[in-house]
Amino acid sequence: MRVLIVTAGSWGDVAPYTGLGVRLRTAGHEVVLATHERFEEAVTAHGLGYRPLPVDPRQELASQVGQGLAKAVSPPVAMARLMRMARAFMPRLTAGVADAVREGADVVLSSTVTDPVCAALGEALRLPSMGVYLQPVHPTVAFPPLITGARSFGPRANRLASQALWLGSDPIFAPAVSALRRELGLPRRRFSGPLSLPRGRTVLHGFSPRIVPRPTDWPSGHEVGGYWWPQTPPGWEPEARLVDFLDAGPPPVFAGFGSFVTADSERLSSLLADALRRAKVRGVIQAGWSGLHAENDDLITVRDVPHAWLFPRTAAVVHHAGAGTTAAGLRAGVPAVPVPVQLDQHFWATRLHTLGLSPRPLRFQRLTAQRLTQAIREAVHSPALRARARETAAAIAREDGTRQVLEAIERVSRR
Numbered sequence: 573m574r575v576l577i578v579t580a581g582s583w584g585d586v587a588p589y590t591g592l593g594v595r596l597r598t599a600g601h602e603v604v605l606a607t608h609e610r611f612e613e614a615v616t617a618h619g620l621g622y623r624p625l626p627v628d629p630r631q632e633l634a635s636q637v638g639q640g641l642a643k644a645v646s647p648p649v650a651m652a653r654l655m656r657m658a659r660a661f662m663p664r665l666t667a668g669v670a671d672a673v674r675e676g677a678d679v680v681l682s683s684t685v686t687d688p689v690c691a692a693l694g695e696a697l698r699l700p701s702m703g704v705y706l707q708p709v710h711p712t713v714a715f716p717p718l719i720t721g722a723r724s725f726g727p728r729a730n731r732l733a734s735q736a737l738w739l740g741s742d743p744i745f746a747p748a749v750s751a752l753r754r755e756l757g758l759p760r761r762r763f764s765g766p767l768s769l770p771r772g773r774t775v776l777h778g779f780s781p782r783i784v785p786r787p788t789d790w791p792s793g794h795e796v797g798g799y800w801w802p803q804t805p806p807g808w809e810p811e812a813r814l815v816d817f818l819d820a821g822p823p824p825v826f827a828g829f830g831s832f833v834t835a836d837s838e839r840l841s842s843l844l845a846d847a848l849r850r851a852k853v854r855g856v857i858q859a860g861w862s863g864l865h866a867e868n869d870d871l872i873t874v875r876d877v878p879h880a881w882l883f884p885r886t887a888a889v890v891h892h893a894g895a896g897t898t899a900a901g902l903r904a905g906v907p908a909v910p911v912p913v914q915l916d917q918h919f920w921a922t923r924l925h926t927l928g929l930s931p932r933p934l935r936f937q938r939l940t941a942q943r944l945t946q947a948i949r950e951a952v953h954s955p956a957l958r959a960r961a962r963e964t965a966a967a968i969a970r971e972d973g974t975r976q977v978l979e980a981i982e983r984v985s986r987r
Contacts, residue, residue, distance in 0.1 A: 573985050576677035578606045578686045582629050582831030584896035586611050587802035593620045594803050595974040606672035618803045623672040626664045630861050658744040666748040679984050688745045696756035700984045703775035706895045707916045711735045712787035718919035776977050780968050798973025799899050804878045817872045827890040828858030832913050837862045847944035888951035893921035905965030907951040911936050928960040
């Protein structure tokens with residue numbers, strides 16, 4: 573079958589689909605991934621087809637509105653700023669997704685952000701489509717909305733809060749998707765956000781049920797199967813200086829913030845270096861989209877290094893708790909020090925702590941070198957955290973998250 577995977581966002585919102593795509597291609601399907609032009613080379617390197625989507629996510633995050641999102645100190649403020657940013661690019665993104673789907677496919681798989689658009693296109697074109705999500709976004713009594721970072725408000729309040737969040741975020745999707753529905757000749761719908769997706773729609777989630785068990789009140793067809801691991805670029809080899817650094821002493825602590833863009837990379841770099849020094853550990857800082865940099869005899873800065881290769885060689889990982897980086901740390905079996913910045917990062921940070929895999933999360937907006945030092949010491953020296961991390965990694969290694977997606981596609985092919 574011709575499988576089109578559509579996703580938008582940062583590299584963390586794209587990388588897992590390279591692993592999923594390669595697995596589907598190995599099973600005999602023709603796989604094309606539609607995403608931002610920034611990631612074209614990273615997609616095609618794995619032998620996957622590519623279709624372009626507009627919008628540069630790094631440029632959006634570096635904008636004044638994007639910077640305001642990172643500075644938000646409360647979920648309502650963060651959501652308001654996200655809506656402002658998304659409303660500006662959603663019409664362009666919707667048009668790009670429509671063009672990509674119209675180029676042809678036998679089945680469309682779409683991420684959280686692109687699913688409302690792909691669902692409308694599938695309905696109009698009578699094209700099988702399903703959601704493939706990296707986050708558990710559907711309302712449930714099991715946990716509160718992702719961006720809160722709270723453990724629970726209680727069953728009834730959890731569900732009501734999630735419903736209120738999604739209905740409140742409807743302006744992100746409604747104008748562009750409603751316009752698309754009119755263009756496609758589809759009937760009007762009151763809402764065009766995630767809560768208005770067709771009943772009975774299949775939504776498969778690319779994370780471990782050990783980390784987020786499937787809520788019992790989710791609709792039929794919403795399933796959790798396991799992680800979709802990113803592919804390592806073909807022919808990739810580590811720099812000699814990094815290998816030499818790793819061989820020169822005990823396992824270091826990794827520190828990186830991925831696609832997060834800060835307006836003051838020098839300050840964050842100095843804070844990380846100071847905390848690693850105070851904790852008396854060696855460190856590897858990843859530059860990321862912020863361009864972080866700090867070096868000395870016990871500290872090295874790297875650019876793009878596959879987490880699957882680097883993390884097992886570390887004593888702990890300090891990160892922004894993005895879905896992809898969180899998964900990579902779990903897979904490596906090392907304790908985490910989560911420093912969530914925005915959106916679903918608060919949810920994953922809370923999960924890590926709740927499951928005994930990290931110290932208490934440190935909110936980025938209140939991060940200090942002293943707080944980070946204490947958390948690093950706990951992560952590196954706690955036997956309980958290390959044992960729990962190894963146990964979790966062993967359990968995750970026995971899962972096959974891509975199998976569930978492959979089986980769903982094969983059911984479509986038999987219709």
